[in-house]
Amino acid sequence: MLQPTATDAVVRMRDITIAFPGVLALDGVDFTLRRGEVHSLMGENGAGKSTLIKALTGVYRIDAGSIVVDGAGRDFHGTADAQAAGISTVFQEVNLCPNLSVGENVMLGNEVRRAWGIDWRATHREAARHLASLGLSLDTRSTLSSHSIALQQLVAIARSMVTSASVLVLDEPTSSLDRSEVEQLFGVMRDLRDRGVAILFVSHFLDQVYEISDRITVLRNGRLIGEHSARDLPRDELVSQMIGRAVAELEAVATTAERTIDRDATPVLRASGVGRRGSIEPSDIEVHRGEVVGLAGLLGSGRTELVRLLCGADRADVGTIAIDGREVRIPTPRHAIGERIAFSSEDRRGEGIIGDLSVADNIVLGIQARRGWMRVVGKEERDRIAREAIEALGVRPANPDTPIRNLSGGNQQKVLLARWLAVEPDLLILDEPTRGIDVGAKADIQRKVAELSAEGLSVIFISSELEEVLRLAQRVVVMRDRRKIGELDSKDVDIDGLIGYIANEGVRAAA
Amino acid sequence: MRAVLRSRLLWPVLALVALVVVNTVARPSFLGITVRDGELYGSLIDILRNSAPLMLVALGMTIVIATRGIDLSVGAIMAVSGSVSLTFIDSSSDPDGVGTVMIAIAMGVALALLLGVWNGFLVAVLGIQPIIATLVLMLAGRGVALLITDGFITTVTSAPYRFMAQGYLVGLPFALYVSLVAIAVIVLLERRTALGMLTEAVGINPSASRLAGVRSRGIVWGAYIASGVLSGVAGILYSSNIMAADANAAGLYIELYAILAVVLGGTSLMGGRFSIVGTVIGVLTIQTLLSTITFLGVPPAVSPVFMAAAVIIVVLIQSPRVHGWTSAAAARLRARRTPERTEVTA
Numbered sequence: 001m002l003q004p005t006a007t008d009a010v011v012r013m014r015d016i017t018i019a020f021p022g023v024l025a026l027d028g029v030d031f032t033l034r035r036g037e038v039h040s041l042m043g044e045n046g047a048g049k050s051t052l053i054k055a056l057t058g059v060y061r062i063d064a065g066s067i068v069v070d071g072a073g074r075d076f077h078g079t080a081d082a083q084a085a086g087i088s089t090v091f092q093e094v095n096l097c098p099n100l101s102v103g104e105n106v107m108l109g110n111e112v113r114r115a116w117g118i119d120w121r122a123t124h125r126e127a128a129r130h131l132a133s134l135g136l137s138l139d140t141r142s143t144l145s146s147h148s149i150a151l152q153q154l155v156a157i158a159r160s161m162v163t164s165a166s167v168l169v170l171d172e173p174t175s176s177l178d179r180s181e182v183e184q185l186f187g188v189m190r191d192l193r194d195r196g197v198a199i200l201f202v203s204h205f206l207d208q209v210y211e212i213s214d215r216i217t218v219l220r221n222g223r224l225i226g227e228h229s230a231r232d233l234p235r236d237e238l239v240s241q242m243i244g245r246a247v248a249e250l251e252a253v254a255t256t257a258e259r260t261i262d263r264d265a266t267p268v269l270r271a272s273g274v275g276r277r278g279s280i281e282p283s284d285i286e287v288h289r290g291e292v293v294g295l296a297g298l299l300g301s302g303r304t305e306l307v308r309l310l311c312g313a314d315r316a317d318v319g320t321i322a323i324d325g326r327e328v329r330i331p332t333p334r335h336a337i338g339e340r341i342a343f344s345s346e347d348r349r350g351e352g353i354i355g356d357l358s359v360a361d362n363i364v365l366g367i368q369a370r371r372g373w374m375r376v377v378g379k380e381e382r383d384r385i386a387r388e389a390i391e392a393l394g395v396r397p398a399n400p401d402t403p404i405r406n407l408s409g410g411n412q413q414k415v416l417l418a419r420w421l422a423v424e425p426d427l428l429i430l431d432e433p434t435r436g437i438d439v440g441a442k443a444d445i446q447r448k449v450a451e452l453s454a455e456g457l458s459v460i461f462i463s464s465e466l467e468e469v470l471r472l473a474q475r476v477v478v479m480r481d482r483r484k485i486g487e488l489d490s491k492d493v494d495i496d497g498l499i500g501y502i503a504n505e506g507v508r509a510a511a
Numbered sequence: 512m513r514a515v516l517r518s519r520l521l522w523p524v525l526a527l528v529a530l531v532v533v534n535t536v537a538r539p540s541f542l543g544i545t546v547r548d549g550e551l552y553g554s555l556i557d558i559l560r561n562s563a564p565l566m567l568v569a570l571g572m573t574i575v576i577a578t579r580g581i582d583l584s585v586g587a588i589m590a591v592s593g594s595v596s597l598t599f600i601d602s603s604s605d606p607d608g609v610g611t612v613m614i615a616i617a618m619g620v621a622l623a624l625l626l627g628v629w630n631g632f633l634v635a636v637l638g639i640q641p642i643i644a645t646l647v648l649m650l651a652g653r654g655v656a657l658l659i660t661d662g663f664i665t666t667v668t669s670a671p672y673r674f675m676a677q678g679y680l681v682g683l684p685f686a687l688y689v690s691l692v693a694i695a696v697i698v699l700l701e702r703r704t705a706l707g708m709l710t711e712a713v714g715i716n717p718s719a720s721r722l723a724g725v726r727s728r729g730i731v732w733g734a735y736i737a738s739g740v741l742s743g744v745a746g747i748l749y750s751s752n753i754m755a756a757d758a759n760a761a762g763l764y765i766e767l768y769a770i771l772a773v774v775l776g777g778t779s780l781m782g783g784r785f786s787i788v789g790t791v792i793g794v795l796t797i798q799t800l801l802s803t804i805t806f807l808g809v810p811p812a813v814s815p816v817f818m819a820a821a822v823i824i825v826v827l828i829q830s831p832r833v834h835g836w837t838s839a840a841a842a843r844l845r846a847r848r849t850p851e852r853t854e855v856t857a
Contacts, residue, residue, distance in 0.1 A: 077839075313722060337724040351718045354711075356783050361708055368705045369724035376705040419723065 008034040010166055010198045011056065011087075016065035018051055023397050023406050025051040027222045028065070033167060038189060038199045040209045040230070043219035044242055044410065044438030049202055052219065053171055056200070057089045058082035070166065088160030089169040096144055096156055103127035103140030106159045130158045134188045150181035154188060161192075168192065169200045174208055186212050206235060218242055221396070239439065259454070261291045261474050266325040268458040269341070269427050271310060274319030280305040281483040282318055287427060287458045292449065294473030294490065295462040297502055302482035303462045304346060307429045310460075311343035312336040323426075337370055342425035344416050346432035346462070352416045353404045360386035360400035362415050366423040389418035394444050410441025417445060421452070428452070429460045434468060446472060466498050478502055519777045522829040523792045526775070529828070530799045530821075538806055550679045554802060556687075562798035563676070563686035564589070564745035566791065568765055569772040570697050571738030573790045576773050577714045578731045579782030580634060580641035585742040585769060587652025588626050589762030592619035592743035593750030594656040597665045600672060612671040620743040626652070627739015631732035645735075649766070656758035666755040676752035686748055693741060698787050707785075710734065714782030772797050775825065796825060 011033040018026040026048045033039050041049050054060040056067065058076035067074045069085045076082050079089075096105045106127040111118045124140045131138055136154055144152060153173050160168055170189070174182050189199055189212060203209055209216065209230075216233055218225040218241045225241050267286040275282035280302045287293050295303040309316040312330040320327055323339050330336050336343065345351035354362055363386050364377045371377070377385070386400035393414040395407070404415055413433055420428055430449070434442045449472055453459050463469050469476060469490075476488045478501055488501065534541040534554075544553035568585045575582045596619035603611045626648060633644035678685045701707035712720045713727040720727050742762070750756050774780060775796055776789025800821050804814045827833050 311722075333722045334724040334726065343722060345719075345722060350716075351722050354715045354719055356715050357708070357712060361712075365708075365712055365720070365723045365725070368709065369720075369726070371705070372726075373704050373706040373709055373730075376703070423724075 008036070010035050010070060012068040013052070013056065014066050014068075016052065016055055016067070017063050018055060018060055019063050020406050021402070023402060025222055026055070026062075029219065029222070029224045031056075031217060031224070032227070033198045033200055034215075035166075035198055036193055036196045037214040038193055038201055038212050039215045039217065040201045040203070040213040041217050041219065042209065042238065042242055043225075044408075044440050047219040047242070047408075047438075048222040049219060050171070051222075053089070053169055053200070053202065056082065056167075057087055057169060083163065083165075086164070086166040087169065088163065088165035088167065089171065090153060090156040090160065090173055091171050096152060096159070098143075098145035098152075100144060101141050102131075102138050102144055102147070102155055105144050105155055106130055106140070106162060108159070110162050126162075127158075130161055131155070133161065134158050134191070135184075148181070150177045150185065153177070154185065157188060157192075165197065167198045167200065171202045172204065173201075174203055174205065182208065206238070210235070242439065259474075261288050263288055265289065267322075268324060269310065270322045270325075272320050272322075274306070274309050274316045274321060276305070276309060276314060276317050279314065279482070280309065283479075283484040285310075285460075285477055285484070287460060289458055290453055290456045291475065292453045292459040292461055292473045294469035294476040295460060295479060296466055296469050296476050296498060297479030301479040301502075302484075303479050304431055305482065306479065306484070307343065307431060307460055307462065310336070311341050311429055313343060313345070334369070337366065337423055337425075340424070340426040341429065342366070342420035342423055342427070343429040344420055344431060344433055346435065348409065348412055348416065353412050355405035356403055358401045359390070359395065359404050359407070359415050362404045363389050363400075363418045363422055366419045370423060385422055386418075389415075389422065393418055393448060408438075408441075410437035410444075413437055413445065414441060417448065425457070427458045427460070429462075431462045432464065433461075434463060434465070442468075466495050470495060470498065519786060520789055520792065523776055523789055523796070526825045526828045527792055527796045527799065530796060530803065530825075534799070534803055534806060537803075541806065546682075549682055551682050554806065556684065558795065558798045558802050559690070560676075560684035560686045561802075562794050563690045564748045564762070565765060565768055565772065565798060566690045566794045567693050567741040567745040567748070568738075568762070569769040569790050569794045570693055570787065571734075571741035572766075572769040573773050573776070573778055573785050573787060574697070574701070574710065574734045575641070575738045576770070576778055576780060577710050577782055577785035578734045579714045579717070580731065580734065581645065581770070581780075582630065582735060582738045582742075583642065583645040583766050584626065584630060584648035584652055585738060585745075586762030586765045587649050587656070588623050588739055588742040589746030589749055589765065590653050590656040590756075590758045591626065591659070592623040592746035593761050594659040594665070594756040594758055595619045595622050596672070596747055597667050597750055597756040598659050600669050601665050601667045606667055606669040607671065609671050612669060615672065616675075616747055619747050620740060623739045623743020623746065624736060625739075627736040627742075628732075630739060631735030634735060635728045635731040653758050656756070656761070660756050660758055664755050664757045668754065672751050673754055674751075676748045689744065689748065693744070694787065694791060697737075701787065706730070706733075711783050711785065715784075768797055771822065775829070777829075800825075 009032050013029070013031040016026050016029045016031070029048065029052060031052060041052065043049050051060065055062050058079045058081050061076070067076070069087065074081070074085055097108070103124040107123050112122040112126055113119070127140045131140070134154060134157065136158065138147070138151065144155065157168065173185060177185065193199055201212060213230040215227065216230050216238065217227045218238065220242060265288065267288050269285070269287045271285045273282040273284060283306055285293070285306065295307070297303050305314070308314040310321065310330070312333045312335050315331055321330055322328065328339055330339065330341070333343065354365065360382050364382045368377050383400060389395070390398050390400060395411050395414045404412055407415065417433065433445055446468065449459055449461065461469060461472055470493070473490050476490050476493070476498065477484055478486050478488065480502060486501065488498065493501070541554050544551055544556060572582055572585065596615040599615040599618055600606045600611060605611050630645050630648060633639045633647070634641050674685060676686050680688060701710065709725050710730055712725055713730050717727055746761060749761050772793035773790050775793035776786055776791070778785040778789060800818060804817055809817045
């Protein structure tokens with residue numbers, strides 16, 4: 001491995017500061033990227049990783065500081081400027097043209113031209129050469145969309161090589177790849193690194209970061225925490241640098257969740273045989289007072305579909321729902337809130353936040369909707385509710401007047417949790433509340449759920465992370481192929497057991 | 512100062528002020544106000560008086576646009592309400608009676624309300640795209656108005672009806688009071704209650720609002736009803752001004768001017784955040800422009816071109832991208848004046 005010196009620096013960013021209304025996204029951050037290294041940028045959501053990348057790739061203008069690429073000071077006015085400086089970016093969502101061929105995508109804007117126009121045969125030959133240099137042998141005339149996301153990502157990298165980029169930025173390239181695809185990507189990355197390309201890598205997966213990185217820079221709350229050689233930075237040190245406190249706090253959540261639930265009393269919610277044609281087969285579910293029921297199953301197993309019937313987001317065609325033993329109809333979310341059932345959707349952006357409204361308005365929206373438009377939540381009351389929620393959940397920035405779209409994913413999720421808690425529900429349904437958010441916010445949300453259930457709130461908790469489900473829930477309902485296949489007491493099962501149960505469709509329970 | 516500079520209304524206000532300045536330079540008497548028999552007259556008073564119909568329509572349009580909708584039928588609704596009112600007065604035995612006129616106005620506004628209910632039903636209940644749903648009435652409404660007037664331009668003489676658009680109350684045109692009351696009612700309704708916030712929530716993210724328990728159907732429906740009623744009152748003011756029900760000319764193209772006023776006022780056509788004050792400024796800007804054409808004696812043949820050019824300039828003054836360019840150009844100029852070359856920092 002190369003041991004880079006200061007003269008190898010391709011990119012030198014100094015004192016980078018970027019402010020958004022109400023948020024200081026980057027506060028005097030330094031970042032250096034050297035020739036022939038894979039450099040990981042680490043931090044929680046909202047730490048400033050994306051902002052730094054966007055500053056480097058010309059998406060955002062910097063408010064203060066300097067960017068030097070290849071020894072020359074740069075003032076990027078757009079992504080084209082950054083590309084001209086040799087900086088190529090491959091984003092999480094591939095930014096290619098899915099309806100064009102692979103070859104056209106690789107060569108777009110750099111087609112081989114002759115006097116009579118584009119020489120397509122030569123263009124495809126050239127594309128094939130670039131792909132081959134990454135160890136890919138694709139039919140360059142096939143449509144891009146016919147290939148997997150992983151291959152599309154590699155095509156995007158090949159495209160950046162056409163313009164002979166000296167810096168390659170990979171923002172969460174592995175989030176939708178499987179193990180072997182990640183290996184293939186890493187192979188390409190190592191190859192490019194050995195050819196002298198500087199690679200900036202962002203990933204939420206620590207294993208991958210350690211596998212590929214030569215160097216790690218940690219950001220927190222828009223500030224630089226440190227730059228380390230990957231070999232000299234132990235994992236727990238990295239994590240505590242990222243979240244700024246000991247990992248042990250996450251573990252502490254587990255103990256609060258261990259308690260017994262009175263299952264003889266009338267359940268808060270009893271759904272019998274609720275189902276909807278084409279969406280979910282009739283299923284039963286019960287939630288008792290103060291109980292956290294986990295819903296486990298693979299993506300598409302019917303977890304979301306089931307809870308959407310319980311909260312009126314979708315209408316059930318069969319089955320009955322009883323609240324405290326009293327049979328009720330829940331045709332709309334409004335009725336659900338009337339019955340004190342609150343539902344937080346998995347689609348935070350599409351079904352959760354009201355982007356342009358302030359944090360405070362987003363928090364009081366639920367209360368206001370229940371009261372109707374005539375009885376307004378006054379300014380004082382709104383500010384008090386917002387301030388208390390921000391305090392209790394640790395929302396950052398702690399400014400109730402910031403538009404919620406300026407917050408990071410984890411903080412948006414906390415605001416949504418605050419909205420639902422403000423309507424004082426008896427049953428809180430959380431669908432993937434911790435997906436795509438950082439360790440710190442995750443711990444905050446888990447702790448809050450454990451705390452509230454200990455005080456008597458009933459919760460249905462859906463998560464793809466089985467570890468989290470087992471940690472929080474007293475009982476786990478397992479779904480598979482759009483129906484409920486069984487229930488487990490979380491004391492009687494560990495992660496491997498739960499995975500086995502999901503995979504083997506309750507065979508184990510029958511035995 | 513910083514708060515003023517960052518205000519969303521800064522540029523709309525500057526555009527309006529610029530227009531007034533241009534007019535004053537061209538004709539210094541533009542700002543003059545004379546008092547005759549205790550009543551105020553002058554170009555500015557005319558602008559305020561003549562802007563009343565557009566003001567009412569644009570207020571309704573603002574609310575509809577905030578819900579992510581659009582109401583193309585406002586001009587047709589104006590034609591209908593004016594026709595109904597004047598036809599009733601024409602057929603009554605006492606056209607000069609205050610009671611007759613009150614009933615006539617009530618009928619016109621009530622029919623406009625029904626048309627608003629119809630629009631809202633199509634959009635909020637049947638889920639038809641607003642532009643198509645209101646296009647139906649935009650096309651059919653004038654037909655209805657022609658049916659009401661039997662295809663004639665009904666002209667009447669009725670002093671109380673005439674007073675609506677042409678009369679004076681305590682020194683100021685009555686139509687101005689109608690505008691002010693409408694603005695006050697809308698501002699109170701939207702900002703003193705939670706209606707404005709809920710309307711914005713529905714406009715920004717309908718699915719999230721529904722899950723939060725917001726009655727979005729009622730809010731969207733209400734917006735079209737409000738737009739219908741305001742257009743109805745506008746139609747009465749318009750017909751009172753010319754004392755005739757002209758089913759073809761009443762409110763012609765007013766939907767476009769109203770949309771323009773809303774956009775000039777800083778409300779996005781994408782829905783969501785809206786500004787009533789912004790719309791008021793937008794309406795005054797447009798009305799001033801229309802007056803400018805008259806004042807400057809622009810020949811009728813080229814007045815549309817003049818109007819278009821002026822609108823482009825006004826929109827450019829407000830465009831954030833143009834602001835970016837001009838501040839970048841200013842920064843370059845400053846940098847050139849600095850003697851020594853410094854490292855590039857943004």
